[in-house]
Amino acid sequence: MTRDLTPLFxxxxxxxxxxxxxxxxxxFVTLHNLLSCGYRGDVFAVGRGEDTILGQPVLASxxxxxxxxxxxxxxxxxxxxxxxxxxxxAARGVRAVFVTAGGYAExxxxxxxxxxxxxxxxxxxxxxxxxxxxxxxxxxxxxxCAQIVAPFPPRGRIGVASQSGNFVSxxxxxxxxxxxxxxxSVSAGNAPTTGVADYLEWFADDPETDVGxxxxxxxxxxxxxxxxxxxxxxxxxxxxxxxxTTRGGQRAAAxxxxxxxxxxxxFDGMARQAGMVRTATxxxxxxxxxxxxxxxxxxxxxxxxxxxxxxxxxVTADAVTSHPDLALTALPADLLAAVDALLPPRxxxxxxxxxxxxxxxxxxxxxxxxxxxxxxxxxxxxxGLGIQGNTAALxxxxxxxxxxxxxxIVDFHERQERRYAEAAAAAATTHSKPVLVASxxxxxxxxxxxxxxxxxxxxxxxxxxNRAVVALGHLTRYASWCRART
Amino acid sequence: MPDPRCDYxxxxxxxxxxxxxTGQETQTLSEACSRQIVADAGIPVSDWVTVGDPDAAVDxxxxxxxxxxxxxxxxxxxxxxxxxxxxxxxxxxxxVREAAIDLLAAARPEDGPVELLISTMVxxxxxxxxxxxxxxxxxPCVMLGVxxxxxxxxxxxxxRLAPLDRLDAHDLINDLGAQDLLGEFRGExxxxxxxxxxxxxxxxxxxxxxxxxxxxxxxxxxxNGRAVAVDALVETSGDADPA
Numbered sequence: 001m002t003r004d005l006t007p008l009f010x011x012x013x014x015x016x017x018x019x020x021x022x023x024x025x026x027x028f029v030t031l032h033n034l035l036s037c038g039y040r041g042d043v044f045a046v047g048r049g050e051d052t053i054l055g056q057p058v059l060a061s062x063x064x065x066x067x068x069x070x071x072x073x074x075x076x077x078x079x080x081x082x083x084x085x086x087x088x089x090a091a092r093g094v095r096a097v098f099v100t101a102g103g104y105a106e107x108x109x110x111x112x113x114x115x116x117x118x119x120x121x122x123x124x125x126x127x128x129x130x131x132x133x134x135x136x137x138x139x140x141x142x143x144x145c146a147q148i149v150a151p152f153p154p155r156g157r158i159g160v161a162s163q164s165g166n167f168v169s170x171x172x173x174x175x176x177x178x179x180x181x182x183x184x185s186v187s188a189g190n191a192p193t194t195g196v197a198d199y200l201e202w203f204a205d206d207p208e209t210d211v212g213x214x215x216x217x218x219x220x221x222x223x224x225x226x227x228x229x230x231x232x233x234x235x236x237x238x239x240x241x242x243x244x245t246t247r248g249g250q251r252a253a254a255x256x257x258x259x260x261x262x263x264x265x266x267f268d269g270m271a272r273q274a275g276m277v278r279t280a281t282x283x284x285x286x287x288x289x290x291x292x293x294x295x296x297x298x299x300x301x302x303x304x305x306x307x308x309x310x311x312x313x314x315v316t317a318d319a320v321t322s323h324p325d326l327a328l329t330a331l332p333a334d335l336l337a338a339v340d341a342l343l344p345p346r347x348x349x350x351x352x353x354x355x356x357x358x359x360x361x362x363x364x365x366x367x368x369x370x371x372x373x374x375x376x377x378x379x380x381x382x383x384g385l386g387i388q389g390n391t392a393a394l395x396x397x398x399x400x401x402x403x404x405x406x407x408x409i410v411d412f413h414e415r416q417e418r419r420y421a422e423a424a425a426a427a428a429t430t431h432s433k434p435v436l437v438a439s440x441x442x443x444x445x446x447x448x449x450x451x452x453x454x455x456x457x458x459x460x461x462x463x464x465x466n467r468a469v470v471a472l473g474h475l476t477r478y479a480s481w482c483r484a485r486t
Numbered sequence: 487m488p489d490p491r492c493d494y495x496x497x498x499x500x501x502x503x504x505x506x507x508t509g510q511e512t513q514t515l516s517e518a519c520s521r522q523i524v525a526d527a528g529i530p531v532s533d534w535v536t537v538g539d540p541d542a543a544v545d546x547x548x549x550x551x552x553x554x555x556x557x558x559x560x561x562x563x564x565x566x567x568x569x570x571x572x573x574x575x576x577x578x579x580x581x582v583r584e585a586a587i588d589l590l591a592a593a594r595p596e597d598g599p600v601e602l603l604i605s606t607m608v609x610x611x612x613x614x615x616x617x618x619x620x621x622x623x624x625x626p627c628v629m630l631g632v633x634x635x636x637x638x639x640x641x642x643x644x645x646r647l648a649p650l651d652r653l654d655a656h657d658l659i660n661d662l663g664a665q666d667l668l669g670e671f672r673g674e675x676x677x678x679x680x681x682x683x684x685x686x687x688x689x690x691x692x693x694x695x696x697x698x699x700x701x702x703x704x705x706x707x708x709x710n711g712r713a714v715a716v717d718a719l720v721e722t723s724g725d726a727d728p729a
Contacts, residue, residue: 222623226647266621269645272661273654324660484653 003194005202007096008128009139009184011072012041014146015065015094017085018076019047019058026100026148027076030136031056034074037152038143042069046085061088068093074136074146079103079114082132083121090125097122099132100148105190106133119192134189135165138172140182141208147187156181157293159209161199163188164243167215170282171289177446179455180290183208195220197228204236212238213289215282226270233275234486237292237478240276241285242267275481277474287467288474290460295434297479298378302329303472304371305352308364308384312465313352316381316438319469325477326469328352332376342367355384362416365423372427372435379434379476380427381468385420386441388413389448414449421453421461428459436472438462512699512721517559517566518603520718524701527688530681531715532707534605540586546604547582553607554582555716558589560600564719575607608716611672613637613705614682616713618648618689620700626693628655628686632664633705640664648690655683655690675711682713697722 014034018027027047034043035054044065045056052058059065062073062085073089075082079101086097104115115132122129130137136147140155149165153175162168165187175181184203188196196214203209212232219225229238245264271278277292279285303320305328307313320328331339331351339353342363348354353371355364364385372380392413395406402410421437428435441448442461454461462468515523518536525531535546536559547554558571566572571592573585586602593600613633620626624647631643644661646654659679662668668677685706692698699721706713 219623222621223625223647226624263621263645265643266624266627266645269627269658269661270624270647272657273646 002201002205003128003198005096005128005194005199007071007094008098008130008137008186009144009202009206010142011070011096011144012068013044013070013072014039014041014144015044015046015062015070015073015089015092016076016146017046017062017073017081018078019045019053021050021053025076028053029148030074030076030100030146033145033147033150033152037145039145040143044070062092063088065089065092065094071095072146073097075099075101076148077101079111079132083117086118086121086125086127090127094127096128096130098130098134098137098146099189100134100136101131102133104132105192115190115192122193129193130186131189131191134187135168137184137186138182139184151176153185154179154181156183157208157210158182158213158289159199159203159206159211160185160213161188161196161203162186162215163191163196163217164215165189167241167282171213171286174283174286174290178286178290178442178460180294180458180460183210197225200232200236200238201228204232210236211289211292212236213285214238215241215243215285217243222267222270226274229276230274234482238274238276239285239289239292239474240271240278241280241282242271242278275478275485277478279474284467284470287460287462287471291434291436291471291475292478294459295428295436295475296432297482298434298472298476299479300378301325301327301476301480302376302378303327303469304329304331304374304377304380306367306371306380306382307352308355308387309357310354312383313348313354316383316465316469317352319466320381323469323473325473325480329376329378332374335371335374335376338370339367342370364420365426368420368423368427368435369430372431372433377433379472380424380436381465381472382420382424382435382437383439383465385437386417386439386445386448386450389417389450390441390445392417393445393448417448417450418453421450421457424454425457425459434472434475436460436462436468438465438468440464512723514564515720515722516563517557517718518601520701520720521715523692523698523720524703524715524718527692529685529688529703529715530712531718532606532608534603536601536603538601540583540590543586543602543604544579544583547576547579550604550606552579552582553577555605555607556582556585556589557603557605558593558597558600559603560593560597563597563600605716608707608709608714610707610709611674612667612677612708614708614713615643615702615704616685616689616706617703618693618698618701620693626690628658628690628693630658630662630682630686632662632667646686646690648693650687650690652683652687655686658686659683674708677708677713678711681711685713699723 016031019031031045046059050058073094105112135149138145145152151172153172160171168185168187200212203212277288303326305316320326346356392410396410424435424437437454442451442463451461521531533550537543537546554576556573576582615631615633617629626648627645629645642663646658670676702719703715706715
């Protein structure tokens with residue numbers, strides 16, 4: 001049965017222990033973050049030496065927290081203090097605890113004993129125990145930033161659970177960069193009682209979360225993990241990055257979390273069997289999750305590539321063709337005729353539909369809608385946008401603007417870019433098919449109006465066509481897994 | 487005491503004390519016992535007979551049909567190929583007789599009681615490997631890989647957790663990198679994926695017996711599109727208490 005993690009992710013109030021006036025200490029940072037990101041519940045600071053910190057009265061003990069006023073304790077106190085603090089917190093009505101301190105099982109036999117006692121105590125008191133040795137929890141829908149690090153991610157539909165806190169931060173950073181936000185994120189730490197699968201199970205039932213995104217180094221019970229993810233997958237896709245897939249990485253993982261690594265090919269087969277979306281890298285994982293969170297599932301593997309100019313179309317056709325889960329749709333005769341009526345004669349007359357630099361009739365929005373609407377097309381990759389926006393930027397920054405009519409052409413270019421991006425998002429919505437826009441400008445010129453408009457539409461502007469194809473491959477494979485099994 | 491599944495066979499089991507991934511002592515069954523277990527499970531295995539002397543070997547080869555394979559089979563013989571105890575492609579009765587004589591002469595005292603295993607020489611240009619292993623974290627898994635002399639270098643293999651349903655089995659086949667090898671190949675028909683999926687599901691089902699530690703079908707030769715095991719090695723847990 002799924003453990004209720006509501007007190008962890010949507011607490012009524014939060015207690016932070018270990019608060020001191022030193023702005024570099026975890027207690028201070030956590031208090032600061034809780035007070036700075038829009039959390040509207042009560043926050044109780046427990047520490048010593050000061051009357052107030054950050055305008056917050058400092059309580060000498062958890063016993064001073066009003067009964068039932070807080071669901072979550074964020075313990076920024078050392079190993080020796082935590083058991084006593086947790087007992088007192090439970091007596092004040094706290095139902096979930098996040099323990100940030102290291103020095104538990106990862107630190108040797110003595111720490112392992114302390115961790116076993118911590119876990120037994122949490123069980124006895126019926127508390128959700130997150131961590132120890134983790135960096136915290138965030139919950140953008142309620143403005144909760146209970147972590148010892150930055151950033152606080154924008155709100156979205158991706159739930160993150162990671163065996164490494166650094167990768168929680170990495171996913172939060174990508175959320176910031178791309179605008180595709182997170183619903184929840186948690187650093188699982190050593191996870192003696194609440195592990196990645198527990199978080200994912202709760203995410204699957206969480207109305208704020210559509211996609212699970214996790215980083216795994218090792219599993220205590222691989223079979224249990226498999227069974228649980230397999231039952232989650234039809235309801236919510238789970239994206240996984242597995243660390244420690246080589247001997248070198250396995251040694252690093254063992255010293256990192258004390259976890260047991262396994263034959264990578266067995267893990268890979270297990271992941272596929274469970275419907276998991278497994279990626280090779282962190283950025284690929286984020287992009288796969290962002291795609292699952294923002295694009296409809298395709299009905300099949302047929303991809304149509306739409307490009308304003310040649311080279312992009314060629315490499316993307318290569319990428320689609322060599323992808324085992326995707327196929328380049330043969331352009332149906334009726335679609336060819338319809339496109340022909342819209343474009344100047346020099347277009348490619350093939351898939352990729354290549355405008356050959358001939359976009360002079362302002363047809364991109366209509367074209368996007370037309371190809372996305374055709375039943376032979378399961379998904380669309382749109383390339384080569386942003387050129388006009390780039391021209392606008394150079395013109396605007398040059399010495400002749402706004403004279404010579406340059407103000408008007410700059411406005412026109414920027415307006416057009418926004419129209420294209422909005423048309424891509426509209427085509428995806430109207431036809432319920434993935435429409436992915438890819439351009440290096442997503443990274444090189446994030447202020448390009450096309451990039452900005454894709455971002456505002458809630459979708460990901462892919463930093464390259466190849467990365468869009470990889471993400472689309474994951475989306476398509478997951479859709480196919482669901483179709484076969486449900 | 488032989489494994490109860492093999493008590494109708496004249497051969498016993500090989501006690502080689504190999505430590506399995508799950509930490510248990512395991513015993514390797516002889517090829518004849520292994521073949522019987524796999525065949526009883528419904529997996530296609532090339533026809534075979536075990537006999538005690540060259541005359542019976544010739545009779546067996548005659549009834550199975552030439553060309554034939556003759557191997558020395560015994561309680562403690564695990565690495566037949568390395569010791570040169572496998573004679574392939576024997577096309578005449580005389581060759582079978584000579585092979586049988588040579589093999590019986592090659593037996594060493596430490597091999598204990600031995601016998602001859604006569605089987606059909608299965609012809610096909612494609613070889614696969616399939617098996618069931620127990621992973622310490624994920625439990626029983628079914629493996630499928632590309633076989634043959636280059637198999638180790640190619641290392642094209644994939645896994646699924648047992649038991650497998652038919653979708654799992656087909657996905658496992660699709661995971662192999664060498665998909666071209668499964669299509670029509672050098673005048674031979676495409677591999678029958680449904681029949682191969684059956685084998686994979688049956689291998690997974692063998693894991694339901696906790697005493698079966700691992701099963702190794704190496705190789706499976708593709709004949710007219712159908713995969714047939716021409717060698718089998720079953721390991722069982724040490725609980726059987728060998729004599």
